[in-house]
Amino acid sequence: MNKSYHYKLFTAFLLTILIFLGLLTALGYYQFKNYYLQSLEARLVKEAYLVADMCWYRTQDNGLVRSYQDICVSAARDASTRVTIINSQGMVWGDSEVSPQQLDNHSTRPEVYAALQGKTGVEIRYSDTLKMDMLYVAVPFSNQESSGVVRMAMPLSDLQTIYDHALMGILMVALGCGCLAFLLSFVLIxxxxxxxxxxxxxxxxxxxxxxxxxxxxxxxDELGILAASFNDMGQHIEQNLQQISEVKDRLEAILSNTVNGILLIGREGRLIYANPAAVLLLGLEADSIGRNYTETLTAFEILQMVDEVRQSRKQNKQSIVLHTRGDRTVEVNVVPVIYEGETSQDILLVFNDISEMKRLEQVRRDFVANVSHELKTPVATISGFAETLWDEEGRNPANVAEFSRIIYDEAQRLSTLINELLTLSRLEADTVNLNLQKIDLNHIIATTVSRMAILAGQKGVSIHYPELPRAVEICSDAESIEQIITNLLDNAIKYSHQGSSIEVKLEDQPDRAIVRVKDHGPGIPVSELPRIFERFYRVDKARSRKTGGTGLGLAIVKHLAEVLKAQVSADSTLGIGSTFSVTFFK
Ligand SMILES: Nc1ncnc2c1ncn2[C@@H]1O[C@H](COP(=O)(O)OP(=O)(O)O)[C@@H](O)[C@H]1O
Ligand SMILES: [Mg+2]
Structure with missing residues (x-):
């Protein structure tokens, strides 16, 4: 048993019982002694008065006077005590144990003295005569001829034996009680x-x-209340923890999924938190958390902003270019997080990657510039030739025909450009009305190919489409698909050498259908491939212009594919040819 509550309770219980039993034993013993002595005294007093009475009636029935010595001896025999009769001067007249002549004057003995004063004298004293502690009781007596004191004496050695017995008894009872308490403690504690x-x-x-x-x-009881309170507390803690963990999870989910980079620098300048977007954007290392921001943040502009905000305690917002993952334009917002009653502060950094926005802005700017330029060229040509026609004297019929053809061509180009721009803007504004229904892709390709074959024939190019023996059904908009294939074929024809062929193929797979348009033209450099779907982007501007291209054909294809949830890709080898693929999902 270690020093547990159990042990302490056990010790306290036993100690209390032991002290209690000890006190009870002492008190019992003391009370017993007192009571016994008092009753002994009372008995002796009673017997002394009896002897005093005997002294009063000293005359026997036959008229003889009994001697005091005789009275003492017979009284002592009856009472089994020492009996002494002393006269008023203190002289011993009779004694049951010693001859009166051997005894000195007793008037100074305290009990005798008290009795001579008419009181009852009681005294415990060592007897020189008997060489032991004695209990003396003395009472006055008188008769017709004299007066004196009757003294009874009892040795206390007998008394001690009685006391010892009594003590033994009390101790036995106490021991019994102690044992019982000890046994009880094994059950109760x-x-x-x-x-x-x-x-x-x-x-x-x-x-x-x-x-x-x-x-x-x-x-x-109190323990019951404590247990109930503990249970309540547990329930509250559990509920609160659950709430905290839900809030934490939600916060974690928000911070992890937000596209903005979020970073927190503690008051000591250590990095406390960085969400995945921030880690990615800043190229942070795995052990960055807990390290000083000056070691982990490499961009000089950010360090400068953080230092400024730490000093000024005012928000700072700037756009900077980060070079960690390609050149990204990032809007950095550095905010001091000041807690109530605190002098120091945390610093919150929010990163917003605005590269795409910047790029789109640039694209829009380029687009406006391109549109103006594309429109200006034919308009200038038209007005130029119209003016020449106007001014020409004599009007050479050959020139008139030539100039009119140029004007017509440019007007045609303008009209195509305007139509394509309108189509694009409609596609971008999501206002195209799709007629979604079950259509046969095989059939659409076949009709488009035969329509475009005329144009191809004019350029000395042939188109081959091995028509499938069955319908390939998808749910889509026939007109849009026709336009996609027309644009791809138009390019293939435009960029093919005279006499070469174009192969169109339809692959029917369980979940998709793939249309491929393959030509043997000049091909597109790999570096240009990602850009050919941009508006007005042309690999060879002069050639495209000469062939009447606007640079919008593939942009329209890309947009239409997006609207139909299809995928377009281009694959090309310079000098060998290009293949454009469109994947439609069933
Ligand atoms: N089949 C092809 N072969 C080679 N180059 C192509 C082909 N298709 C498209 N291109 C290149 O992609 C550019 C963009 O095409 P497109 O948007 O249709 O404009 P364009 O009006 O010039 O045809 C073209 O200018 C051309 O440089
Ligand atoms: Mg084109």
Whole structure:
């Protein structure tokens, strides 16, 4: 048993019992002694008065006078005590144990003195005569001829034996009670300490993190209230923890999924938190958290902003270019997080990658510039030739025909450009009306190919489409698909050498259908491939212009594919040819 509550309770219980029994024994022994002595005294006093009476009636029935010595001896025999009769001067007249002549004057003995004063004298004293402690009781007596004192004496050695016996008895009872209490403590103490042990183990378990631990104890006492309060507390903690963990999870999910980079620098300048977007954007290393921001943040502009905000405690917002993952334009917002009553502050950094926005802005700017330029060229040509026609004197019929053809061509180009721009803007504004229905891709390709074959024939190019023997059905908009294939074929024809052929193929797969348009033209440099779907982007501007191209054909294809949820890709080898593929999902 260690120094547990159980042990302490056990010790306290036994100690209390022992002290209590000790006190009870002492008190009992003391009370017994007192009572016994008093009753002995009372007996002796009673007997002394009897002897005093005998002294009063000294005359026997036959008229003889009894001697005091005789009275003493016979009284002592009856009372089994020493009896002494002393006259008023203190002289001993009779004694049951010693011859009166041997005894000195007794008037100074305290009990005798008291009795001579008419009182009852009681005294415990060492007897020189008998060489032991004695109890003396003396009472006055008188008769017709004289007066004196009757003294009774009893040795206390007998008394000590009685006391010892009594003490033994009391001790036995106390020992019995002690043993009983000891045995009882083995039953009672576990009974009282069990709830404490249960509460202790529950509290320990909770301290280790098991917050759903409860105590199954139902009593009305303080321990019952403690257990109930503990259970309530556990429930509250569990609920609060659950709420906190839900909030934490939600916050974590928000921070992890937000596209903005979020970073928190603690008041000591250490990095406390960085969400995945920030880690990616800043190229942070795995052990960055906990390190000083000056070691982890490499961009000079950010360090400067953080330093400024730490000093000024004012928000700072700037757009900077980060070179960690390609050149990204990032808007950095550095905010001081000041807590109430605190002098120091955390610093919150929010990164917003605006590269795409910047790029789109640039694209829009380029687009406006391109549109103006593309429109200006034919208009200038038209007005130029119209003016020449106007001014020409004599009007050479050959020139008129030539100039009119040029004007017509440029007007045609303008009209195509305007139509294509309108198509694009409609596609971008999402205002195209799709007629989604089950259509046969095989059939659409076949009709488009035969329509475009005329144009191809004019350029001395042939188109081959091995028509499939069955319908390839998808749910889509026939007109849009026709336009996609027309644009791809138009390019293939435009960029093919005279006499070469174009192969169109339809691959029917369980979940998709892929249309491929393959030509043997000049091909496209790999570096240009990602850009050919941009508006007005042309690999060879002069050639495209000569062939009447606007640079919008592939941009329209890309947009249409997006609207139809299809995928377009281009594959090309310079000098060998290009293949454009469109994947439609079933
Ligand atoms: N089949 C092809 N072969 C080679 N180059 C092509 C082909 N298709 C498109 N291109 C290149 O992609 C550019 C963009 O095409 P497109 O948007 O249709 O404009 P364009 O009006 O010039 O045809 C063309 O200018 C051309 O340089
Ligand atoms: Mg084109």
């Amino acid at each position: 576990p009974y009282f300490s069990r709830p404490i042990r249960e509460i202790t183990s529950a509290v320990q378990e909770m301290a280790r993190g098991n917050y759903n631990r409860r105590i199954s104890m139902h009593s009305e």
